[in-house]
Amino acid sequence: MAVRQQRSGVQIKTPDEITIMREAGRIVARAHQAMREAVRPGVSTAALDKIAETVIRDHGGIPSFLGYPKQGAPDYPGTINASINHELVHGLPSPKRILKEGDIISLDVGCTYQGFVGDGAFTMGVGEIPPAVQRLLDVTEESLYVGIRASVLPNETRDVSEAIQAYVARHGYGIVREYTGHGVGRDMHEEPQVPNWWPRSRQRGWVSYPLQPGMTYAIEPMVTAGRSDTRELSDKWTVVTRDGSLCAHFEHTIAITEGEPIILTAV
Ligand code: MG
Numbered sequence: 001m002a003v004r005q006q007r008s009g010v011q012i013k014t015p016d017e018i019t020i021m022r023e024a025g026r027i028v029a030r031a032h033q034a035m036r037e038a039v040r041p042g043v044s045t046a047a048l049d050k051i052a053e054t055v056i057r058d059h060g061g062i063p064s065f066l067g068y069p070k071q072g073a074p075d076y077p078g079t080i081n082a083s084i085n086h087e088l089v090h091g092l093p094s095p096k097r098i099l100k101e102g103d104i105i106s107l108d109v110g111c112t113y114q115g116f117v118g119d120g121a122f123t124m125g126v127g128e129i130p131p132a133v134q135r136l137l138d139v140t141e142e143s144l145y146v147g148i149r150a151s152v153l154p155n156e157t158r159d160v161s162e163a164i165q166a167y168v169a170r171h172g173y174g175i176v177r178e179y180t181g182h183g184v185g186r187d188m189h190e191e192p193q194v195p196n197w198w199p200r201s202r203q204r205g206w207v208s209y210p211l212q213p214g215m216t217y218a219i220e221p222m223v224t225a226g227r228s229d230t231r232e233l234s235d236k237w238t239v240v241t242r243d244g245s246l247c248a249h250f251e252h253t254i255a256i257t258e259g260e261p262i263i264l265t266a267v
Pocket of ligand 1: 001119120181182218220251
């Protein structure tokens with residue numbers, strides 16, 4: 001899940017807390033695996049939601065998105081965000097949304113385990129997709145890893161943002177500006193914000209945080225084949241590209257260390 005604004009201060013996690021977050025992230029990765037195996041033409045996004053919820057609860061977790069509050073909107077009704085084609089994020093799972101051959105689907109899941117959250121997302125094709133669309137997915141996924149590789153001392157969050165931006169721009173795609181990565185811990189959305197771009201000149205409200213061991217945050221580039229402007233549908237959740245272009249979303253929650261970051265949302 002992505003965030004528009006920061007909610008609380010940067011919380012540095014202890015090694016024990018990171019061990020718990022690694023478990024939360026492992027459950028997210030297992031839910032991803034189970035959904036990846038289930039994605040095919042004819043499957044509804046409600047069925048994928050059920051699969052993810054079952055994996056999470058079977059491992060002693062709680063779906064973090066379920067009941068998530070948002071001002072002016074009903075509490076989030078599902079375990080996953082299932083966003084198809086030009087839907088970018090926060091698509092509501094539904095028995096009426098049936099995957100078709102050639103669609104792309106972005107699946108985002110959060111799991112709370114022993115009070116700590118893991119948050120992760122990926123986009124995949126349904127059946128066969130054209131090479132040009134696969135390239136959008138590949139560039140978006142690689143931009144996530146570019147951001148992870150930039151998440152080392154003595155960098156700041158701004159370095160992570162600029163690395164993602166430079167990589168995506170080099171491939172000619174749009175970078176969504178309204179939604180960003182974010183700190184993750186006891187809350188799904190903590191400081192620091194980790195945008196996927198950075199303004200060239202100083203702007204009010206933009207804070208670059210020096211990375212510190214024990215910082216945990218989600219990096220989640222959202223990349224569009226066309227223009228990067230988005231709008232929200234009348235359901236108050238689903239975010240789509242304004243021009244209807246395809247878009248992709250990849251996300252991992254990571255922990256900063258003295259060395260390489262730890263990818264928490266991995267099996
Ligand atoms: Mg997120």
